[in-house]
Amino acid sequence: MIRFAVALWLGLSLPFAAAAIEVQEVTSPGGIHAWLVQEKSIPFVALQIDFKGGASLDRPGKRGAISLMTALLEEGSGDMDARAFATATEELAASISFDVGDDALSVSARFLNENRDQAVALLRQALTDPRFDADAIERVRSQILSMISSNLKDPQSIASRVFNKQAYGDHPYGSNESGTLESVGALDRQDLVQAHRDVLARDNVVVGAAGDISAEELGKLLDNLLGDLPETGAPQPKDTEIAMKGGVTVVPFDTPQSVALFGQQGIARDDPDFFAAFVMNHILGGSGFESRLMTEVREKRGLTYGIGTYLVPKEHAALLLGQVASSNDRMARTVEVIREEWARMARDGVSAQELEDAKTFLTGAYPLRFDGNGRIADILAGMQLTGLPLSYIDTRNDMVNAVTQEDIKRVAKRLLNLDTLNFVIVGEPEGMKSIN
Template identity: 40%
Template sequence: MVAAGLALLPLAAAPAQAAAKIQHLISPGGIEAWFVQDSTVPLIAMEYAFGGGATQDPADKPGVANLVADLIDEGSENLDSKAFHEHLDRRAIELSFAATRDYFRGSLRMLRDNRDEAFDLLRMSLTSAHFDAADVERIRSEVLSGLRRETSDPGSLAGRKFLKIAFGDHPYGRPASGTLESVPKIDVADLKDYVRRVLAKDTLKIAVVGDVDPATLGQLLDKTFGGLPAKASLTPVPNIVAAAPPQRAFIPLDVPQTVVTFGGPGFRRHDPNFMAAYVVNHILGGGSSSRLYREVREKRGLAYSIYESLLWMDHSALFVGNTGTRADRAGETVDAVEREVRRMAEDGPTGKELDEAKSYLKGSQMLALDTSSNLAGALLQYQLDRLPIDYIEKRNAIIDAVTLDDAKQAAQRLWGKGLITVIVGRAPQAVAQPAAATAPSSTAN
């Protein structure tokens, strides 16, 4: 019997992995969650997110959200860091946090019998994290060590430079993990202020899958999240269109393999032609059957792997690709990528390519939801994307509705203007001095 005050609305069939239905649960205290009750195994998985993420870092202190995510489970209430993690380990409770561009996210996974302690440890983290000086300095040292490693990592350098070109001084152009200059300036007051402003109930989205009844889950959600502030105090973030291609930058780095990151403006999630872009992007760069993989790796042997994907955010969107090659073949690799992108923009995909991409994308969705954690993660993402709770049921029909004309129009819009390209590695003449039509070479910031 459902507890008084608990609204539970079965709305959509879940994937075959979960025999139950996706339900819209509202706890007695008003906490909402998408929920699949599944007793196949005695596990519970919860994914949740607060709006804000790294965009809420002070402009002169990127890395605050990332540091909060690393520190928020380092002791709370009467438990210091060591004791807190001993409680997690003793009960095999998996608790983690991460700061993305737009969200402060968390994950909790436990055996059914350990649910009360697991949810209580999460509550403690969210409402009474210590941020003890010794823990802050220890984690800060680890973050700085990682940032120093990134200064010699071509992939990291390329990614940072690409975002800087695409977004400039917008919060999306700042590195979410911070910089070697900003992280030492972050103090405990910054961490506590971030928690105070960002961790609030009005932006909270939750997805739960596992062996728990709805009444019990409603009580757990109230105990865990009920004490948080009612409303977040977020700094507004403007929408932005990524910088227009073509642009090219070169970062000299003496490493065996040259890394090439390429991309440009993409499709926002609620763009009417988003699914057409999603399908045609899979054809161009979505896997081992993609055009880029076939042309760059299989035909020419220029790279071991190459991929391209759509990246959508709350305030912008990109398509981003990446590959690695020998320094003396970097120019040839870039030429091959640009040629294939241009061909797709001009001609679009074939009918056969479109049919095969649709078939793959429909089948892979179900295979990707094969565990409680994966299903919870997908249900959370659908909420963040503001999709309906029955989206899983509707998705295949939306894919099927993409026509060849839709795909061609999306291809032209995505790739018709060329690429933003960042090359990191040794400097053969052809790479160090790109064609005059591109932007002048520049070094990393």
Template identity: 40%
Template sequence: MRAPQYRGTHEHSLPFPLVVTHGGVPGPRTALAIFLLAILFLVLPPLTAHAAMSIQEVKSAKGINAWLVEDHTNPIITINFFFDGGTTQDPPGKEGLANLMARLVPQGAGDLDGDAFQTKLDRAGATMTLEAQRDGVHGAMSMLSLRKDAAFDLLGLALNRPRFEQEATDRIRAQILSGIIGNENEPNAIAEREWLSVLYGSHPYSRPEEGTKSGVAGVSPADLRASHKATFGRDGLHFVVVGDIDANALREKLDQVFGELPPTQALAPVADVTPQLGQQVKVKYDLPQTSLTLAYPGVKRDAPDFYAAMLMNDILGGSAFTSRLFQEVREKRGFAYYVHSDLFQQQHSETLLVRTATRPDRAAETLSLVRDVVKQMAERGPTEAELAAAKKHQIGAYPINYLNSSASIAATLLDMQLNNFGIDYIQRRAGLIEEVTIEQVKAVAKKLLSTEPAIMIVGPHLEHKG
């Protein structure tokens, strides 16, 4: 089952494939470019330690903003960008339009067909990807700094003048449809569709990001052009750069790449939605394990009690080896190999999810135990010792997990932009965590975890009545 791409408590959750190719398999030139970039990442020293990292705000002559972390020790530039919109913008009956449009953008642009575009991209020592997510289109690019002029030229060409030629459209459409058809009888994919429908009803979040067979099949060339024009507007752009480029050079590139895009997007409004909890989804399949998912209310990233909720989640199930759920479910009883909880944010909805998988004959017992651990947290909250440990973990693990490479720094900065954290967030983050009190954590635990959850059970053992 493809995990929903939420904005979560792990500071960013914007997964993306490394390379977009014609048939899903890198060709020899692309493979060589990837190999060379990989070697550089391995042999060159890592990015400067985050404590000394300087984030610059760069503004172009046309008013396009970017965040930049200069690092001239490695001849590599890493880019992350995001345009608001995404699959929530798919019109009824055209489900899959944003996904198809985003995947086609690097498949030929301007005077270059798909093969010619990929050849030039390889010669520039660059990789490029675009992916439609629920709340936007995410893009990423890595390039050798010595060839940055050619790489930025290709990025600008792809974003401004994609060809959407018939051959590429037919090929990518066939790939998407093949995946959709292949998932029709796949138990986890079936479960995800039912789960999203239960949680979100008729809201766009209930639709699969890849689209539907009829929706993808019905996308026309005019639909692709309209989706591109509506999405790629400068006011919906978030852009970060990490690596071997200075502010003056980046300032010029911003106008070169984005300056000719429409100044504003043309997006349809999307309403906020409260997940419908207190329901059960049961998908019966003869699987070796029964998967369990529980959904509780979440919290917005800009809410006053967000950091209290983040620490509570760390204690409940967010910390890999020390959380209450891990200790009770795995360490003491051996019911499951993994069990964890996560706070997830989408632009229009929030949830707290608990996930685990166990032997079918242990499913009911495991689910009851998980619910009991959650209930205890709701009623009593954490101890002072647990809160102190959670603060130490959240502060100490942050640079290790999210500031340890150019790619992770770029993803982290993009998440900061998307959530309006401010350019000084990394410096302020530890203080925001330290000032959380035990009373605040207990209050948010009671608020979020006292609600009857939505529960999804996938597997052969479905007799739970709790």
């Protein structure tokens, strides 16, 4: 067990009160690893359990199986049906939730110490002995199919589907984790059992914990909770290159307002230039009303209500992604201004004042993320999922502060290329057509 002293902001007794806490690296007797913040002031424990791979581990032709399986984990297990499981959770004053995305299946659990054993037993049952009853499968399948049908008529969802296909091609990232009407409709119980085996395995798991529990207690809890899961799951997907080459794709849709996604190749989380790109993006489009794009597109020209850009460093590919909506008669001008700002950042970088303001915000906002046991557990699991060292909590703000104007100019020139900047626009934008 390794201990690190870390200064975090915790809103436990006083708002934004600073407290020195210890982050412990724990290995259970059975070999399961976790990071723990022990906080004895409240008799409450938060667990965040992430299984690497998530929906990207769907088997060929079975897209949506892991998403459907995940939704069924709280729909009955052991000798409990969905109603009995929900009642038991409520009676324990516990919270158990499951979610899945491209890179992880996430399990969040919150429970009082006095009910710890019963809550862990309930969660263990859900993870290791799901029922996958026929009526539950059909009920949840219907809900997912309804959502998929609705998304087929939603401009934002259409834009995401087209953009992701262009960006990631045949990689799992290139299709929605919920699947299609055809793929979800064809899934059977055995597909869900296989999906469960593929994802919920000990070699895929990372754990963050925070609250009134010792390292020894956590180790025993994890062996009890996860020890009966398969040792190995399905192989992780391979890395992929961003496939889109730039240009504009217009998807006709009868609506008075067009929506657009735009972006290009991003930067991996472990790239030496990541923090320079992180600060650059904050200034370009990631800082809300203070960003350049918001200033130029909304404040000066009134072309939109909102615009933003984001670094999306997924496990197997990285994007720099933006989104905007504008009336059909203004979308062409909106695209023009975005391209102008893309080019200006690549050519000139940022000013000293912009850099100072960005650093002040980014370093000041970071400690506020650690505002309770649940958030801390989530952060600890997320750091492990993305391969960050435990020391990152201490050094993150130093890495932000180390970014220079020269660093940003270098990374902007590297990333922001008008020839590969890609737009997918859904609507009826005046004067625009697909150019690829």
